[in-house]
Amino acid sequence: MTGSLKLPLVRKLGAFVTFSEDELSVLTSLLQRRRTFAAGHDLMRQGQVDQTAYILIDGWVCSHKLLPDGSRQIVNFQIPGDFLGLRNVLLHASDHNIEPITQIEVSEVLISDLLEVFSRTPRLATAVLWAASRDEAMIVEHLVNLGRRDASQRMAHFLLELGARLSLVGMGGSGGYTCPLTQYLLADALGMSAVHVNRVLRQLREDGLVTFRSGHVTFDDHDRLVELAAFDPAYLDQGGPLMK
Amino acid sequence: MTGSLKLPLVRKLGAFVTFSEDELSVLTSLLQRRRTFAAGHDLMRQGQVDQTAYILIDGWVCSHKLLPDGSRQIVNFQIPGDFLGLRNVLLHASDHNIEPITQIEVSEVLISDLLEVFSRTPRLATAVLWAASRDEAMIVEHLVNLGRRDASQRMAHFLLELGARLSLVGMGGSGGYTCPLTQYLLADALGMSAVHVNRVLRQLREDGLVTFRSGHVTFDDHDRLVELAAFDPAYLDQGGPLMK
DNA sequence: CGCAACGTTGAAAATCGTCAATCGACGTGG
DNA sequence: CCACGTCGATTGACGATTTTCAACGTTGCG
Numbered sequence: 001m002t003g004s005l006k007l008p009l010v011r012k013l014g015a016f017v018t019f020s021e022d023e024l025s026v027l028t029s030l031l032q033r034r035r036t037f038a039a040g041h042d043l044m045r046q047g048q049v050d051q052t053a054y055i056l057i058d059g060w061v062c063s064h065k066l067l068p069d070g071s072r073q074i075v076n077f078q079i080p081g082d083f084l085g086l087r088n089v090l091l092h093a094s095d096h097n098i099e100p101i102t103q104i105e106v107s108e109v110l111i112s113d114l115l116e117v118f119s120r121t122p123r124l125a126t127a128v129l130w131a132a133s134r135d136e137a138m139i140v141e142h143l144v145n146l147g148r149r150d151a152s153q154r155m156a157h158f159l160l161e162l163g164a165r166l167s168l169v170g171m172g173g174s175g176g177y178t179c180p181l182t183q184y185l186l187a188d189a190l191g192m193s194a195v196h197v198n199r200v201l202r203q204l205r206e207d208g209l210v211t212f213r214s215g216h217v218t219f220d221d222h223d224r225l226v227e228l229a230a231f232d233p234a235y236l237d238q239g240g241p242l243m244k
Numbered sequence: 245m246t247g248s249l250k251l252p253l254v255r256k257l258g259a260f261v262t263f264s265e266d267e268l269s270v271l272t273s274l275l276q277r278r279r280t281f282a283a284g285h286d287l288m289r290q291g292q293v294d295q296t297a298y299i300l301i302d303g304w305v306c307s308h309k310l311l312p313d314g315s316r317q318i319v320n321f322q323i324p325g326d327f328l329g330l331r332n333v334l335l336h337a338s339d340h341n342i343e344p345i346t347q348i349e350v351s352e353v354l355i356s357d358l359l360e361v362f363s364r365t366p367r368l369a370t371a372v373l374w375a376a377s378r379d380e381a382m383i384v385e386h387l388v389n390l391g392r393r394d395a396s397q398r399m400a401h402f403l404l405e406l407g408a409r410l411s412l413v414g415m416g417g418s419g420g421y422t423c424p425l426t427q428y429l430l431a432d433a434l435g436m437s438a439v440h441v442n443r444v445l446r447q448l449r450e451d452g453l454v455t456f457r458s459g460h461v462t463f464d465d466h467d468r469l470v471e472l473a474a475f476d477p478a479y480l481d482q483g484g485p486l487m488k
Numbered sequence: 489c490g491c492a493a494c495g496t497t498g499a500a501a502a503t504c505g506t507c508a509a510t511c512g513a514c515g516t517g518g
Numbered sequence: 519c520c521a522c523g524t525c526g527a528t529t530g531a532c533g534a535t536t537t538t539c540a541a542c543g544t545t546g547c548g
Contacts, residue, residue, distance in 0.1 A: 047478065065388050068474045073391040075384050087381065090374040095381045095479040130334040136380050137331065137339045140319050143383060144309050146390035147317040147435030151504075182526060191391030193505050198528060230312045234291065235339040394535075426494065437537055442496060 007031070008081030008169035009055055013127045015168060015238045023124050026117060031055060031107040037100045044085050044098040051111060054084040059104030060180050064188065065096050074189035076138060077101070077162070077181070081169045086132055089114075102180050130237075137235040146191045149229070151200045154190045156229035159210055159217055164233050176218040251275070252325030252413035253299055257371045259412060259482045267368050270361060275299060277352040281344045288329050288342040295355060298328040303348030304424055308432065309340050318433035320382060321345070321406070321425070325413045330376055333358075346424050374481075381479040390435045393473070395444045398434045400473035403454055403461055405480070412482050420462035 010027065013019070019027065034057070037043060043054060046066065061078040075096060078084055088094040089111055118125040141161070145154050162179065166172030183201070187194040205211045209225045211218040219225060254271065257263070263271065278301070281287060287298060290310065305322040319340060322328055332338040333355055362369040385405070389398050406423065410416030427445070431438040448454050453469045455462045463469060 065384070067388070067392055071392050073388040075387055087377045090370065090377045091381065091481050092483060093478060093481075095384065126334065133331045133334045136383070137335065139380065139383055139387060140309070140339065143319055143387050143390060144311070144317040146387060147432075148311055148315050183528095184526075188391075194526090195506080195528085196504060199504090202528085234337060237335045237337075237339075239336060427496095428494080438494090439496085439538080440536060443536095446496085 006170075008057070008079070008171075010081075011169050012081040013131065016127050016130045017123060019124075019127075023121050026121050026124060030109055030113060030117065031057070033108040033110075035106050035108055037104050037106065039100050039102050039104075042097055042099050043106070044088070044094050044096075046094060046097055048094045049092065050094070051089050053086045053089055053109045053111070053114070054106040055109060056080050056082050056084055057105040057107060060101040061098060061104060062101055062185065062189070063096050063098050072188050073191065074185065076135070076142065077185075077189065079162075079165060079169065079171065083109075083128075083131060083135070086135075101185065134237050137237065141235050142189075151190070151192055151196055152203060153229050154192070155186070155197070155200045155204060156209065156225050157231050158186070158190060159212065159219075160225060160229055160231045161233075161236070163217065163219070164236055164238070168236075168238050174219070174222060176216060178215060179212070179217050180215055250414075252301070252323070252415075254325075255413050256325040257375065260371050260374045261367060263368075263371075267365050270365050270368060274353055274357060274361065275301070275351040277354075279350050279352055281348050281350065283344050283346050283348075286341055286343050287350070288332070288338050288340070290338060290341055292338045293336065294338070295333050297330050297333055297353045297355070297358070298350040299353060300324050300326050300328055301349040301351060304345040305342060305348060306345055306429065306433070307340050307342050316432050317435065318429065320379070320386065321429075321433065323406075323409060323413065323415065327353075327372075327375060327379070330379075345429065378481050381481065385479050386433075395434070395436055395440055396447060397473050398436070399430070399441070399444045399448060400453065400469050401475050402430070402434060403456065403463075404469060404473055404475045405477075407461065407463065408477050408480055408482070412480075418463065418466060420460060422459060423456070423461050424459055 007028070009031070010019070010024070013027075035054075043061075044050065044052075056078050058080055061082075061084060062074045063076055063078065063084070064072050064074040066072045084098050084106065085094065088096075114128075117128070138161070141157075145157050149157060163172050163174075163177055166177045167174070171177060183197045184194045187197045190197065192200075201212050204225075205213075205220075208220050209228065211220055225231075251272070253275070254263070254268070257271070279298075287305075288294065288296075300322050302324055305326075305328060306318050307320055307322065307328070308316050308318040310316045328342050328350065329338065332340075358372075361372070382405070385401075389401050393401060407416050407418075407421055410421045411418075415421060427441045428438045431441045434441065436444075445456050448469075449456075449464075452464050453472065455464055469475075
């Protein structure tokens with residue numbers, strides 16, 4: 001067994017299938033073309049016709065859409081092991097922006113490489129499509145979050161989802177996790193104002209549910225938080241040994 | 245040329261590629277296993293482990309998620325030519341419900357058939373994945389709708405998107421379209437109450453923008469409606485001759 | 489005729505956004 | 519070293535949007 005089990009992507013896909021040595025080597029060969037981006041330097045912009053995809057190795061990223069009035073909606077945050085821009089590969093132009101929140105390291109994935117992987121190792125192709133399906137399921141749950149939960153429930157659900165995702169790649173435990181997101185980023189992700197984010201976080205903290213302070217999320221009462229948010233992690237499809 | 249050009253699925257995918265005769269026959273072979281469902285008889289339920297997908301031939305469908313408190317969020321409506329349940333094929337369990345709004349006719353798609361299509365005709369596989377990417381782009385835009393637009397803009401955007409989608413499969417023109425959705429369905433899709441849906445529709449009608457009455461949507465002032473909603477159809481990726 | 493589903497409207501209440509101000513941490517230039 | 523500006527977090531007051539509650543109208547159908 002190599003050190004590749006430490007790679008977030010491998011850990012994540014491991015929730016779907018167990019790879020053979022051959023598949024592992026093909027997978028890691030996808031991760032060779034490394035690049036680094038500084039926070040705020042977009043990897044991709046709305047309307048851009050560049051059909052490049054990336055795999056996030058290290059750091060945090062957000063994908064968002066900008067509206068003509070200057071406001072924006074963050075669609076999701078990406079953490080190590082996640083794909084970036086996969087949806088745009090087949091669309092004529094990118095429909096969203098991809099912006100690093102921290103300094104990041106990515107692997108560039110050429111479409112040609114991806115297609116070769118698809119034809120050579122069908123199980124790996126299936127695993128990639130599984131990850132894509134899971135990403136879509138997450139977006140759907142965010143839609144439910146915005147449409148049918150109030151601000152407190154939205155926040156609770158968001159923090160729990162992030163915790164579950166981070167656990168899967170070894171970046172968080174049941175007690176909490178480190179998180180570089182600002183209240184402005186949370187606001188744009190949860191469809192509310194930064195002021196209200198602050199109020200909601202205070203409320204959750206005073207109620208003894210979660211504490212989000214100076215870059216760290218602490219679950220003070222995980223069970224009650226799950227109940228408040230009506231959080232059912234089934235959509236994350238991570239039923240393996242890593243799920244509690 | 246056969247009569248297959250009248251098929252909504254073929255028209256839709258035609259916005260992405262032009263098919264050869266051989267590809268057309270493979271595509272239509274996917275549409276053989278016909279089934280009919282009555283309104284209200286779900287094709288699929290949350291948590292179900294059935295990995296069947298369908299292609300909608302005729303009628304209207306909605307996919308939605310139910311919350312423990314009884315409320316629901318409609319993720320999208322499907323119209324003829326759309327896939328149903330494609331995302332669930334690789335997930336361990338369905339993450340949403342699929343419910344016919346009218347009586348519908350569908351073609352059942354077996355995973356085995358789909359995989360065979362993928363290996364035999366790569367261009368067709370690409371077209372299917374394009375459609376899936378487009379569906380996801382739509383969900384993302386709905387997310388933006390819920391997160392960053394007020395009720396009037398949401399409604400305007402929704403009605404415009406539906407119009408553009410229907411045009412692509414020959415079910416609507418620039419003037420308007422026939423639409424079986426109730427105000428309750430609109431409410432669950434747009435994340436608001438049915439009462440407010442009613443008020444918003446009245447406002448849009450009195451402002452001379454759109455009229456939605458007795459199952460028919462009429463664009464009274466398409467340009468102003470587009471401006472109100474900040475509607476940019478780029479995400480629908482239907483840049484062909486059908487887009488105005 | 490009477491029920492049921494959908495549409496419509498008003499009034500009161502809750503949620504949330506906007507505006508405005510303050511504070512602490514941090515880095516930079518003088 | 520200190521002044522200054524910036525960014526993020528925080529709080530209060532006020533106002534706008536939207537929900538809830540309640541009632542009534544309309545249509546279609548058994």
